[in-house]
Amino acid sequence: MSATVPPASPGQPAAPALRSSRKVATASLIGTTIEWYDFFIFGTAAALVFGQVFFPSVDPLTGTLSAFGAFAVGFIARPVGGAVFAHFGDRIGRKPMLVYSLLLMGAATVGMGLLPGYDTLGIWAPILLVTLRFLQGFGVGGEWGGAALVAVEHAPAHRRGYYGSWPQVGVPLGLVMGTATFAVLSAVLTDEQFLAWGWRVPFIGSIALIGVGMWIRLGVHESPVFQKTMDEKAANRMPVVEALRTYPKEILLAAGSFLATNSTFYVGSVWLVTYATQELAYERTTILTANAFLSLSDIPMILLFGLLSDRLGRRPMFLAGMGCLALFAVPYFWLVSTSNVWLFTLGGLVVQACRSAVYGPQSAFFAEQFSTRMRYSGASLAYQIASILGGVAPLLCTALVAWTGSLYAVAGYVAFIALVSMGCSYLMTETLRTGLRDETATPAAVDGRTGTP
Known part of the structure; x- marks a missing residue:
């Protein structure tokens, strides 16, 4: 049953034009695509070549663990960047x-693409790689909150889920x-060429994408609800501290609700690339192509679930997605273990749908948990806290399989975190009827599960 979204109350900014x-x-969308491209190519390179380029003095397993450790540094930096960017x-x-x-x-x-390997710089190569990864994580930590809030705060009340x-x-x-x-570089280059210089092309080529992104973002106007806060000189002096003081439950529950979605994304897009090619006899190009197809399938599903959340509510989407993920964890890894790319893709499509049920309405759901003066801070902190555990997921999966010798240990891990996220989602406030909180609203003013005043 759909809910009716109330009109804007007196004193609030007029509803934005469609x-x-x-x-x-x-x-x-364009700006976030460019930033996430930059962030994700590190994960693919870590799975394919970084162990050999930057950690060649250790055995292959330790080299893979070291590369995934460097990958995880970006996620440790994300909450720091999220807090700093949210403050401003x-x-x-x-x-x-x-x-x-x-x-x-x-x-x-671009710095990563130009960085010499261990054979040239010795120990300074991995040190500089980790430093640049930290800066990447710091930057992307501020990206999600800003992009999500600009879209949600500009959207009409009845379409915040969709535009978010x-x-x-x-x-x-x-x-x-x-x-x-x-995938293209892997297909057209020899292994020697790919290892020597081919992996650098996606990093250096990013400079053109950044130019496009800058041109687009400089043309975006400030969101009307935040501009109203600025005009009234109501901005908070210490918004991150105030958000932690005012909304501790909302931040922790939102982070928990996103834990499984974020973690399983990196299990599939990073860890499985290594495991499937090294242990299950999948071809590297085949896995990269399958992952590209699965990511494309995400796009309509994310938009659909965002739109559905404008009629059915945000929390039901989260609960359905995480419940299905918990149930499908073991069947999914059985499909992966068959070494059949069609079954691999079939399982991936189901998991993508589970994650999209959360990721579609997430911008609106998180934004609606916090008031305007602390919205960037609260939403960013929740997202980036979840990202810490998401970033170490490839490392955890590698360690679990090394310890148990079984792929189903990873299935158990996925089912467990899905249940954690489901529980946190259940305890969150449904916000479809209440919408964006104004400055007078407090967490105690809204019932924690129904969203009813």
Whole structure:
């Protein structure tokens, strides 16, 4: 049964025009696609070549663990970047933060493409790689909150879920671009060429994408609800601290609700690339192509679930997605273990649907948990806290299989975190009827599960 969204109350900004909403959502989508492309190509390179280029002095397993450890550094940096960007995003605006995060990400990514390997720089090569990965994570930590809020705050009240899902599409699009680039290079280059210089092409080529992203983002206007806060000089001096003080439960529950979605994304897009090619006899190009197809399938599903959340609610989408993921964890890894790419893809499609049920409505759901003065801070902290455990998922999966010798240990891990996310989602506030919180709303003013005043 659909819910009726109330009209804006007196004193609130007028509902944005649909044309403006589409323009801002499109700009957010393009910008996030470029940033996530930069972030994800590191994961693919870590799975395929970084162990040999930057950690050649150790055995292959240790080299893979070291490469995934460097990959995880970006996720450790994300909450730090999220907090810093959120502080200024809630004080001076969403738009400047989107520009700065894109510049930082671009500089770090191009730097990786130009970085000599261990054979040239010795121990300084992996040290510099980890440093640049930290800067990447710091930049992307500020990206999601700004892009999601700009789209949601510009959207009409009855379409926040739908337009909030547009920047979410930047994640699969960025992954498709990165994976497809590596797949093409892997297909046309010899192994020696790919290892020597081919893997650097996606990193250095990012400089052109950053230029496009900058041109688009400089044309985006500040969101009307935040501009109203600035006009009233109501911006918080310490928004991150105030968000932690005012909304601790909301931040932790939102982080928990996103844990399984974020973690399983990196299990499939990073860890399985290594495991499937090294242990299950899949061809490297075949797995990269399958992952690119699966990421493309995400796009319509994310938009659909975002739209459905505008009629059925945000929380039901989260609960359905995580419940199905918990039930499908073991069958999924059985399909993967067959070494049949068609069954691999079939299982991946089901998992993608489970994640999309969360990822589609997420921007609107998280944004609606917090008031305007602390919205960037609260939403970013929740997202990036979940990202820490998501980033170490490839490392955990490698360790679990090495310890148990069984792929089903990873299935158990996926089922467990899906249940954790389902529980957190159940305890969150349904926000479809209440919409964006105004400055007078407090967490205690809304019932924690139904969203009823």
